[in-house]
Amino acid sequence: MKVATLVMSEESTPTVSVVAPLHAQLIHDLQESPTDSTMTKEIKSAICLDLNKRYLYDEEKDVLYVASTMDPRFKALPFLSEDKRQDIYEKVIAEAAKSQRETGVETGKTDADVVPDQGPVQEDISAGPSKRPRVSFTLADLLGQTYGAVRPSHMKTTHDQAKEEMTRYKEAAPMPLAVANPLDWWKQHQSEYPLLSHLAKRYLCIPGTSVSSERVFSTAGDIITAQRSALSPGHVDQILFLNKNLKIK
Structure with a gap:
């Protein structure tokens, strides 16, 4: 308890991402042991009872779990069940994709970056002898309206991009616990995970204590x-x- 208090009392680094793993670890470490005295068992039981009353609402828990996911130190979420862990990963993917649509996070070339075909180029007749402009026709003039707007089925959606980033993020080596500030890690890797890094900044800026x-x-x-x-x-x-x-x- 003393170590947990000192960790969360630091001013520069504690974020909300530390709360969930620290909360789960305290409850685990305070389980009764056969060698404990009666008084020790009562103290542990009282502390665990109080800790279990914290963060009862699912909305609060999800915020804490998503924040821990965005922290490279705790992204494996070992304190959750496999089903709950996958559910949180899906929430992160969905929120990262939604954030991109709302804020326009740059992830590479989009449809807006493609210059549309302006049609056949005509000769400039303002200079030189008067000539009848030579007009050329292409297949785009005949079938462009029908086939030009067809979107390839293999193009990645924002959700697909977020899912790929999450897959690579989970496979990457975790950040050592000795490294205090997870935002430094995201600053170095934001080009690799543009969608997730934007979401990480949103959650990791939340202080874990007052x-x-x-x-x-x-x-x-x-x-x-x-x-x-x-x-x-x-x-x-x-x-x-x-x-x-x-x-x-």
């Missing part, structure tokens, strides 16, 4: 004192921003 915001209020209390009561709200915001973001080497 520790950071509470520390901001504590810092503000240290800044606004009786001797500095004339500080304007704008200057207080600037000082807080610098305190939290300025890295002094």
Whole structure:
């Protein structure tokens, strides 16, 4: 419990993706052992009972599970059953495809990138002797409206692209737990997984605890004192921003 508290109390790296695996691991480690004393068993039972009351709604669980999937450290989701794991993977694929349609994430050449045929090119008669323009006809003039708009059946849909990215993402080596920030991993691999990387940024920016915001209020209390009561709200915001973001080497 102490280690879990310290991990989630870090300010720069804890995201919501850590909550589900940490929650499952705590419940697993707090199971009763034959060597436990009566008091130890009671303490473990009380803690497990409280933990099991957390995240009771399916919507909350799905958000946590999707966030863990988008974290390269926990993407295998070993704390879930096989059926639930596949269900979460399908949710990620569907949401990544939907996100692409809504935001227009670039995944390569699309139909809009293909320059349409403008028809036969005619000679410029503005310069030189007056000549009758020579017009050429092609098969596109005869059958273009019927066959030109036919979409090849083998063209990949957005859902197919998201499914392929998920397959490659699951097969890739997991990020070591020692590497703290999963967003750094996605920054390096966003060209390989354009759809999933966009979804990862949406979920991994969610803080896992309220520790950071509470520390901001504590810092503000240290800044606004009786001797500095004339500080304007704008200057207080600037000082807080610098305190939290300025890295002094």
